[in-house]
Amino acid sequence: MTARYDVVIAGAGVVGAAMALALRDLGLKIVVVAPLPPAPASPPARAAPVRPIALAAPSWEMLTAQGLIEANTGTPIETIHISWRGRFGRTVLSAREHQLPSLGQVVDALQLEQHAFRSVAPFHMAGEVEHWTSNGDPLTLAIRNDAVSNTIETRLLVLADGGGLGPLETVHDYAQVAWFGTVRTTRPHANIAYERFTDEGPLALLPFGDRYAFVWATSSARATTMPSDDEAFCAALAGTFGERLGHFHDVSMRACIPLLLKRARATDTSGVIVIGNAAQTLHPVAGQGLNLGLRDVCQLAAAISSSSTDALGSAAFVAAFGKQRRIDRAATMRTTDLFARLFASSGSLVALVGSIGLASIDALPPARAFLARRMLLGARAIP
Numbered sequence: 001m002t003a004r005y006d007v008v009i010a011g012a013g014v015v016g017a018a019m020a021l022a023l024r025d026l027g028l029k030i031v032v033v034a035p036l037p038p039a040p041a042s043p044p045a046r047a048a049p050v051r052p053i054a055l056a057a058p059s060w061e062m063l064t065a066q067g068l069i070e071a072n073t074g075t076p077i078e079t080i081h082i083s084w085r086g087r088f089g090r091t092v093l094s095a096r097e098h099q100l101p102s103l104g105q106v107v108d109a110l111q112l113e114q115h116a117f118r119s120v121a122p123f124h125m126a127g128e129v130e131h132w133t134s135n136g137d138p139l140t141l142a143i144r145n146d147a148v149s150n151t152i153e154t155r156l157l158v159l160a161d162g163g164g165l166g167p168l169e170t171v172h173d174y175a176q177v178a179w180f181g182t183v184r185t186t187r188p189h190a191n192i193a194y195e196r197f198t199d200e201g202p203l204a205l206l207p208f209g210d211r212y213a214f215v216w217a218t219s220s221a222r223a224t225t226m227p228s229d230d231e232a233f234c235a236a237l238a239g240t241f242g243e244r245l246g247h248f249h250d251v252s253m254r255a256c257i258p259l260l261l262k263r264a265r266a267t268d269t270s271g272v273i274v275i276g277n278a279a280q281t282l283h284p285v286a287g288q289g290l291n292l293g294l295r296d297v298c299q300l301a302a303a304i305s306s307s308s309t310d311a312l313g314s315a316a317f318v319a320a321f322g323k324q325r326r327i328d329r330a331a332t333m334r335t336t337d338l339f340a341r342l343f344a345s346s347g348s349l350v351a352l353v354g355s356i357g358l359a360s361i362d363a364l365p366p367a368r369a370f371l372a373r374r375m376l377l378g379a380r381a382i383p
């Protein structure tokens, strides 16, 4: 007989795992369909580069409460220094000014993802959702695990697969890549994060343990000429950042990925809800992608817990969720896209507007408070 569920979650990344954990006490029949991670290489390859993630306070609290992050494993950001290389105008956001313990916490995405996967073991079905058919209620899903195919049914399918299943359309190609890893600097970080905009793309330095983690966007063209030698890489990084932190040294292994703004083509058809990176993938500037995905999780969990089981996946349920999430998703997408494009522009008028914008934010405490709240809370910061 075909197994039947109330909710099937496709994907056990951080968003899929957080979704499953948010539903675990609701008395629903749920399953998380996700492929097993690849077996570790033998002999082990060099350690994978740290991919830093800055979690806003609400995301941090949620993941800690769910047990996905252990207390004291993150590095708090107490101050964010935002500037534009070679232009006037800069602003500083401080946790103390906004009576907050911190503006966020920095953790390693890879470790978080491994922990997320392990935490869904009680609900896990190994495999990948291949496709689904809807001939009314319920949906029928085809699951493939290696060469074996299987069929299950569900009232609601939550796609948290990062964008493989419901294909994403590319809205903008930034013609940039993001380099990430860790590096040491002569001066200690003192829990200060830097977001430094340059004509090529933003460079974020995030306090991470006793080091800095970096996410450095450069033009795609430069990706091929970036030095592989550690010392030369540090020199290039210092050349972009400047001398404020002293000498850069001891860079870790690093990797780079292309940067695209993508959005799900047709979100939220009947019986199917798309969350996290499966709904959109953003430029990493301002560190909003996972925070936005976790706000999807919070609102979907609240909607599911206040719905009758029979109504899960109904057209009305799916449409109501889409409506609830529209403003936050659109505003976050627009803000990160604006930051990524405005500051990478070499036009003098745009440069002037950007510089004046940064200087004005710095001069106006309410504007600084709004920016801090916007980064922490998403659309809830909009009065």
Ligand SMILES: Cc1cc2nc3c(=O)[nH]c(=O)nc-3n(C[C@H](O)[C@H](O)[C@H](O)COP(=O)(O)OP(=O)(O)OC[C@H]3O[C@@H](n4cnc5c(N)ncnc54)[C@H](O)[C@@H]3O)c2cc1C
Pocket (backbone or CB within 6 Å): 010, 011, 012, 013, 014, 015, 016, 033, 034, 035, 051, 052, 053, 054, 055, 109, 127, 128, 129, 130, 160, 161, 162, 163, 164, 165, 178, 180, 215, 257, 275, 276, 277, 278, 284, 286, 287, 288, 289, 290, 291, 292, 293
């Ligand atoms: C360099 C960089 C820096 C970033 N910095 C930040 C930051 O500071 N703050 C922030 O909030 N965000 C940041 N982000 C964004 C953040 O990493 C992503 O938004 C987040 O990891 C998305 O999580 P997810 O669970 O939605 O998707 P994913 O992590 O992509 O997980 C999807 C999962 O689904 C599984 N899957 C795929 N296909 C199927 C299928 N058919 N069936 C079942 N399972 C499937 C995959 O195996 C995977 O485990 C950054 C991103 C980058 C690249």
